[in-house]
Amino acid sequence: MSTETNTVATYATADELLAAIQPAIGGREILDPATGELVGRAPEHEVADLEAAIAAAHAAQPEWDALGHDARRSLMNQAADAIEANAEALAHLLSREQGKPLNGPNARFEVGGAVAWLRAAAAFGLEAEVIVDDGTTYAEMHYRPFGVVGAIGPWNWPMMISVWQLAPALRMGNTVVMKPSEYTPLSVLALVHVINQVLPEGVLHVVAGGRDVGQLLSTHKDIDKVMFTGSTATGKAIIRSSADTVKRLTLELGGNDAGIVLPDADPKAIAEGLFWGAFINTGQTCAALKRLYVHADIYEEVCGALTEVAKNMPMGVGLDEANVLGPLQNKAQYDIVDSLVRKATDSGARVLLGANPSEDQPGYFYPSTLIADIATDNPLVVEEQFGPVLPIVKFDSIEQAVQLANALDVGLGASVWSSDRDAAREVAARLQAGTVWINSHGGVDPRIPFGGAKTSGYGVEFGVDGLKALGQPQVING
Numbered sequence: 001m002s003t004e005t006n007t008v009a010t011y012a013t014a015d016e017l018l019a020a021i022q023p024a025i026g027g028r029e030i031l032d033p034a035t036g037e038l039v040g041r042a043p044e045h046e047v048a049d050l051e052a053a054i055a056a057a058h059a060a061q062p063e064w065d066a067l068g069h070d071a072r073r074s075l076m077n078q079a080a081d082a083i084e085a086n087a088e089a090l091a092h093l094l095s096r097e098q099g100k101p102l103n104g105p106n107a108r109f110e111v112g113g114a115v116a117w118l119r120a121a122a123a124f125g126l127e128a129e130v131i132v133d134d135g136t137t138y139a140e141m142h143y144r145p146f147g148v149v150g151a152i153g154p155w156n157w158p159m160m161i162s163v164w165q166l167a168p169a170l171r172m173g174n175t176v177v178m179k180p181s182e183y184t185p186l187s188v189l190a191l192v193h194v195i196n197q198v199l200p201e202g203v204l205h206v207v208a209g210g211r212d213v214g215q216l217l218s219t220h221k222d223i224d225k226v227m228f229t230g231s232t233a234t235g236k237a238i239i240r241s242s243a244d245t246v247k248r249l250t251l252e253l254g255g256n257d258a259g260i261v262l263p264d265a266d267p268k269a270i271a272e273g274l275f276w277g278a279f280i281n282t283g284q285t286c287a288a289l290k291r292l293y294v295h296a297d298i299y300e301e302v303c304g305a306l307t308e309v310a311k312n313m314p315m316g317v318g319l320d321e322a323n324v325l326g327p328l329q330n331k332a333q334y335d336i337v338d339s340l341v342r343k344a345t346d347s348g349a350r351v352l353l354g355a356n357p358s359e360d361q362p363g364y365f366y367p368s369t370l371i372a373d374i375a376t377d378n379p380l381v382v383e384e385q386f387g388p389v390l391p392i393v394k395f396d397s398i399e400q401a402v403q404l405a406n407a408l409d410v411g412l413g414a415s416v417w418s419s420d421r422d423a424a425r426e427v428a429a430r431l432q433a434g435t436v437w438i439n440s441h442g443g444v445d446p447r448i449p450f451g452g453a454k455t456s457g458y459g460v461e462f463g464v465d466g467l468k469a470l471g472q473p474q475v476i477n478g
Contacts, residue, residue, distance in 0.1 A: 014093040053177045087110075093187060172471050232456070277289035293395050412434055449463040
């Protein structure tokens with residue numbers, strides 16, 4: 001395998017990129033969730049295609065491993081360069097297929113994140129660790145690749161989460177077979193097409209199939225580890241189906257993240273941070289703020305300040321440069337959001353903003369919605385809405401807020417908002433979540449490990465710990 005710099009095609013438009021990845025004839029139509037217009041056609045891969053991809057990845061893995069860390073680092077940085085050279089075409093395709101706007105923390109942001117995570121995974125050191133050296137015993141810890149990693153991705157951040165999975169896997173010396181969501185296959189096919197202009201043949205594959213393809217990834221004898229981002233229900237199914245082959249798993253599953261606003265917080269100062277914590281990617285983010293608990297002393301002020309921010313955020317077709325919020329990606333998710341809001345309003349909860357979607361416009365647009373004075377056991381509070389809706393619950397004591405935040409069986413992320421960092425950290429330490437942010441919510445960093453508690457999954461991604469999770473620990477003793 002060569003590590004020489006390859007010539008990378010640069011696509012001026014999303015349509016040029018689509019022409020490179022679409023089947024010559026046939027294929028499944030993918031429609032823009034904002035307009036209903038045709039985006040492109042995705043290949044309909046079947047189990048036989050997955051078998052061929054796994055066989056090719058299995059055959060390529062020993063030589064890929066033999067290249068060593070430095071050579072793989074070089075190729076990963078070249079892959080990041082290739083994405084940057086095609087960033088605008090990738091962002092436009094992503095906007096059309098997923099629905100997210102180009103601007104704000106959306107399509108261009110996601111493509112930039114893919115570049116950042118590739119470069120970060122390439123940069124991490126992974127030297128042998130001396131565990132014991134006391135003059136009598138000497139032991140080192142090494143990490144070896146598993147072999148072939150199966151990666152199953154979601155539709156909300158299809159490009160960036162694909163890179164979260166493939167980057168550490170490739171860096172460790174594994175080869176990768178990816179199965180994208182059936183809702184957003186074109187984005188992942190395009191991303192992998194760009195990356196594969198740099199990588200050696202056989203190292204990275206994408207199979208755009210249906211549920212049968214995903215199920216086979218978790219049972220196939222030649223898949224050594226599965227990485228999955230998605231619902232808790234599907235994660236549990238993967239755990240069960242992977243048992244016979246004792247696969248290693250990294251699972252980032254559903255969340256219903258709580259935020260707690262302490263009485264000393266400044267409502268106007270935190271309002272925009274609260275908004276983006278909840279509404280990034282139009283609320284379609286696993287670690288978004290999905291239920292907000294506010295102390296009674298400042299409850300109305302926070303509700304007012306947050307409403308002022310939310311009502312001024314433009315929503316519309318993603319290719320319009322003015323918009324920062326887009327549609328829900330698919331009809332099924334729209335129906336979930338609409339149903340939960342109806343249950344909240346039917347219960348007598350107070351609508352601060354939204355909750356009245358238009359039936360006249362095309363696309364799966366649901367208006368930015370804030371719901372106050374809602375019961376703690378209302379379905380909108382206890383079920384993950386995954387859309388542009390935030391329930392706001394009043395509390396009287398810190399003890400009550402912590403109890404409510406910890407009451408659910410999920411624990412991906414949480415946040416505490418306060419003018420007193422020490423007070424916020426004390427509350428944060430009591431929350432049952434994999435990550436707790438102070439005065440922000442949902443920000444991830446390729447250097448900082450990220451993973452869930454309780455039924456929000458297990459294992460970590462990002463950082464050196466995330467890289468190690470893609471390797472088999474091996475102790476050499478003596």
